Amino acid sequence: MARIGVFVCHCGENIGRTVDCHGVAEACKDVPGVVHSVDYKYMCSDPGQQMVKNAIAEKGLTGVVVAACSPHMHEKTFRRATAGAGLNPFLCEMANVREHCSWIHEDREKATVKAVDITKTIIEKVKRNVPLNTIRIPVTRRALVIGGGIAGIQAALDIADGGREVILVEKGPSIGGHMSQLSETFPTLDCSQCILTPRMVEVYQHPRIKLYAYSEVESVEGYIGNFKVTVRRKARSVDEDKCNGCGACTQVCPNKKIPSEFDCGLGKRTAIYVPFPQAVPNLPTVDRNKCLLFMNRAKGRPDTCKKCADACAKGAIDFDQQDRLVTEDVGAIVVATGYQLYTIGKDQPKDNLKGYGEYGYGTIPDVIDGLQFERLASASGPTSGKILRPSDGKEPKRIVFLQCIGSRDPQKGMEYCSKICCMYVAKHTMLYHHKVHDGQATVFYMDIRAAGKGYEEFSRRAIEEEGAQYIRGRVSRMWREGDVIKILGFDTLEGEPIEMDADMVVLATAMRPQPGIDALAQKLSVSYDQHGFINEAHPKLRPVETNTAGIFVAGACQAPRDIPDAVAMASATASKVLGLFANEMLEREPTVACVNEANCAGCFHCERVCAYGAVEHKDIKDRAGNVVRVIAYVNPGVCQGCGTCQATCPSKSVELQGFTDEQIWGEIQALGV
Amino acid sequence: MKIGYFPGCSLHGLSREYEESLKAIVAGLDTELVEVDDWSCCGASSAHGSSHLLGVALPARNLAIAEEQGLPEVLAPCAACYARLASARHEISEDPQLAGRVNNVLVRDFKNTVRVRSILEVLKGQIAGIKARATNPLKDLKVACYYGCLLVRPVQVTGGYDDPEDPSSMEDICKAAGAVPVKWNRRLDCCGGGLSMSRTGSVVRLSAAILKDAKAAGADAVVVACPMCHSNLDFRQKAMKHRGAWEGDMPVLFLTQVVGMSMGIDPKTLGMGRHFVSTDSVLARTAGTGSGSGTGTNSAAAVAGEVG
Numbered sequence: 001m002a003r004i005g006v007f008v009c010h011c012g013e014n015i016g017r018t019v020d021c022h023g024v025a026e027a028c029k030d031v032p033g034v035v036h037s038v039d040y041k042y043m044c045s046d047p048g049q050q051m052v053k054n055a056i057a058e059k060g061l062t063g064v065v066v067a068a069c070s071p072h073m074h075e076k077t078f079r080r081a082t083a084g085a086g087l088n089p090f091l092c093e094m095a096n097v098r099e100h101c102s103w104i105h106e107d108r109e110k111a112t113v114k115a116v117d118i119t120k121t122i123i124e125k126v127k128r129n130v131p132l133n134t135i136r137i138p139v140t141r142r143a144l145v146i147g148g149g150i151a152g153i154q155a156a157l158d159i160a161d162g163g164r165e166v167i168l169v170e171k172g173p174s175i176g177g178h179m180s181q182l183s184e185t186f187p188t189l190d191c192s193q194c195i196l197t198p199r200m201v202e203v204y205q206h207p208r209i210k211l212y213a214y215s216e217v218e219s220v221e222g223y224i225g226n227f228k229v230t231v232r233r234k235a236r237s238v239d240e241d242k243c244n245g246c247g248a249c250t251q252v253c254p255n256k257k258i259p260s261e262f263d264c265g266l267g268k269r270t271a272i273y274v275p276f277p278q279a280v281p282n283l284p285t286v287d288r289n290k291c292l293l294f295m296n297r298a299k300g301r302p303d304t305c306k307k308c309a310d311a312c313a314k315g316a317i318d319f320d321q322q323d324r325l326v327t328e329d330v331g332a333i334v335v336a337t338g339y340q341l342y343t344i345g346k347d348q349p350k351d352n353l354k355g356y357g358e359y360g361y362g363t364i365p366d367v368i369d370g371l372q373f374e375r376l377a378s379a380s381g382p383t384s385g386k387i388l389r390p391s392d393g394k395e396p397k398r399i400v401f402l403q404c405i406g407s408r409d410p411q412k413g414m415e416y417c418s419k420i421c422c423m424y425v426a427k428h429t430m431l432y433h434h435k436v437h438d439g440q441a442t443v444f445y446m447d448i449r450a451a452g453k454g455y456e457e458f459s460r461r462a463i464e465e466e467g468a469q470y471i472r473g474r475v476s477r478m479w480r481e482g483d484v485i486k487i488l489g490f491d492t493l494e495g496e497p498i499e500m501d502a503d504m505v506v507l508a509t510a511m512r513p514q515p516g517i518d519a520l521a522q523k524l525s526v527s528y529d530q531h532g533f534i535n536e537a538h539p540k541l542r543p544v545e546t547n548t549a550g551i552f553v554a555g556a557c558q559a560p561r562d563i564p565d566a567v568a569m570a571s572a573t574a575s576k577v578l579g580l581f582a583n584e585m586l587e588r589e590p591t592v593a594c595v596n597e598a599n600c601a602g603c604f605h606c607e608r609v610c611a612y613g614a615v616e617h618k619d620i621k622d623r624a625g626n627v628v629r630v631i632a633y634v635n636p637g638v639c640q641g642c643g644t645c646q647a648t649c650p651s652k653s654v655e656l657q658g659f660t661d662e663q664i665w666g667e668i669q670a671l672g673v
Numbered sequence: 674m675k676i677g678y679f680p681g682c683s684l685h686g687l688s689r690e691y692e693e694s695l696k697a698i699v700a701g702l703d704t705e706l707v708e709v710d711d712w713s714c715c716g717a718s719s720a721h722g723s724s725h726l727l728g729v730a731l732p733a734r735n736l737a738i739a740e741e742q743g744l745p746e747v748l749a750p751c752a753a754c755y756a757r758l759a760s761a762r763h764e765i766s767e768d769p770q771l772a773g774r775v776n777n778v779l780v781r782d783f784k785n786t787v788r789v790r791s792i793l794e795v796l797k798g799q800i801a802g803i804k805a806r807a808t809n810p811l812k813d814l815k816v817a818c819y820y821g822c823l824l825v826r827p828v829q830v831t832g833g834y835d836d837p838e839d840p841s842s843m844e845d846i847c848k849a850a851g852a853v854p855v856k857w858n859r860r861l862d863c864c865g866g867g868l869s870m871s872r873t874g875s876v877v878r879l880s881a882a883i884l885k886d887a888k889a890a891g892a893d894a895v896v897v898a899c900p901m902c903h904s905n906l907d908f909r910q911k912a913m914k915h916r917g918a919w920e921g922d923m924p925v926l927f928l929t930q931v932v933g934m935s936m937g938i939d940p941k942t943l944g945m946g947r948h949f950v951s952t953d954s955v956l957a958r959t960a961g962t963g964s965g966s967g968t969g970t971n972s973a974a975a976v977a978g979e980v981g
Binding site: 354355 | 838858861
């Protein structure tokens, strides 16, 4: 016979104001099987928990019902207390009389009746609860990091330094990400490459990091602690073992006019190329879309140009190299795929974005975006760090920066703030002032958002000491007259329209997640928002976890992030991963589906409806070892406890532990329906 | 195709040639215009400047009549009429309280089902037909397509049939007619609008800047789809000259006239003689359309001199 204890919480005034908690406790005393029923002001407090423990010991309870808040809030607390008193924790349940009752009702009398009903349903459920045991699954203690920008580099190094192996996958030919393209970084103006490249080399040389550059994640299977990841190692057409990075091949390549991705189209590269001198790994890659040999092969013509192969003393060029698929077992995954800039021209393929044709990006050569300005200002850039405009190579004496292009614009762009633009525009005005002493920098801004250590001081410095002219307002149109860019805007502080001339205009465009993030997120079963940014599990309390256990997120693929943020997030994911790897076995709640092997007919309806691929086939053999039946088996590591299989099973042979049909039926009956 | 037609005051007065050319081309495009019965003022400028409710109720009255006539959509060729009708439709659909008040004023059960179309939207949908019927393509004619303020804006009201900051539909229509749209910068600038009488100086300054830019871009003519723009750019050229703001003559054509010329319709039918600045230079450049309408334009220009 069940011996149930009921504990009704007032939650201070939260429940007590609308529900007669003492009345609820009294009413529950009459329910058959209830041997103990009390109320208390704060059940979750130490004395409250002690009441539960004492009652278990003194009254010999076989089940505990706590009528209080949502199980999300304190189920763990009370199950821990129950376990502390020697009772199986899964014999303790919460009756939610706060979120489901007191908070949403005003009539005290009716709310009290409802609270009694809610508590009674849970009493009936607990009567049918059986002791369950925590599931323990083994953990593969290696991590996969997707994306080789600063976030991915930091996460990989921290995990590897913590003693665990890391696979780092980067889709481009080199790691380094956008940070390697930057000239100097705010708010200290230290050289971006100088602080980044040592970390890139560290990744390459780390004994516990395996770097797969020019590779992409093909598929992901499995679950926390036990992922099986297939990585596509794209064909570089260069043998990594033979190549010594001498660069002879790139010098002889005849196709030298390809816009360089690293220089944002402002510089040129060859078809076989190393994206930048400090690339890691320092290996050339053949761009098969631009290489003459491959272009000829695509047209069915014989191979003509083999100049790179002839120039290579090591015989490392391999035109017949194929993509390779490699499989790796990992226990945790860090997603750090970074960002792209909003394309401001008219072409927004598939994205349904209208662009900003009125600014003439793509038609006026001297209208560039923020990353292009970084390349102009960078010593390794196409102009060797001189600020020269693309159209005629002259030094612009009047430069105008437009902030919030595509950001904070629900009509044509993104409604969110891209966060970094205020700071990098302030930095750009300083870099410009340092290089063009007699030039004038003007900034059109909506608001200055300089929240961060040293950030406000930095943007004030741009205005007060470095001579940048800040105009609060938007630009409506730009056009070219001769070699001058005419700007038509509005100064919202003066309340007057402005017309001005500029030699060059820099657009601070919105940050967006990388293209293809949706496909990757679907492979990983992590959710993403309407813009494609990966969702964190909780915006405040679980900022680097995703809602899929074992998958973490760092950097600008989660939201617009600057370098310090991205690095902090990356280190946070590393600490989460190392915490997960601290034990050989992983503990999970036992609320997973379980097949009744005697009844299962092996129809596998459950397999077809399972969204997580948790249902497997299991052979039932006779004594001679012959397979007599094939039935369903639910892998408890993969099962997420959604209960779809239970609802589907025609013979009722699969049940979700803790939520069996019998338990639910008991709850319904308690309502007297 | 049958479409409702709301002429508004301009197309029956100031810009009669707009209506004449519109009616001439729709016949060739297998489109029938069904005029809204007993239509009244759209309320442009004066009504919505004095009373918000009146500013919505006046256009709503016309839409309600169109609804009773069973017209699913109404073409308002005048940009101001289009803006008023489309704004009223938008506001009523967004605000149920306003919808109730408007219905009280109208004493009609207006369901707001009539879609409002601009001339650009309608002709854009007929581009294939325009191309097919361009028997007299305007090969040499360089045109500066001028949108002004209301044709493609605001985007909530227009439903976004064109980019509000960087539109292209008028250029597309002119290209279909065989004309060559020039690339220029003041396509969306203000012409001075309704200030033509009260602050002529402002109109002269603003409109002259538009004409100068069109001329600098090499345009033979400016193309408009708004009677107010047309009057400021065409009729006020004399005043611009008087004030030393503008030299030369820039013909200003309605979009419907450009399409009509491409179809080889007789210039008189298209109302080419009703302009203050002579359109002869345009007609001379387009083979086959002849240039026999000079007299009318000259006398109109003389009138402009007196007024300006």
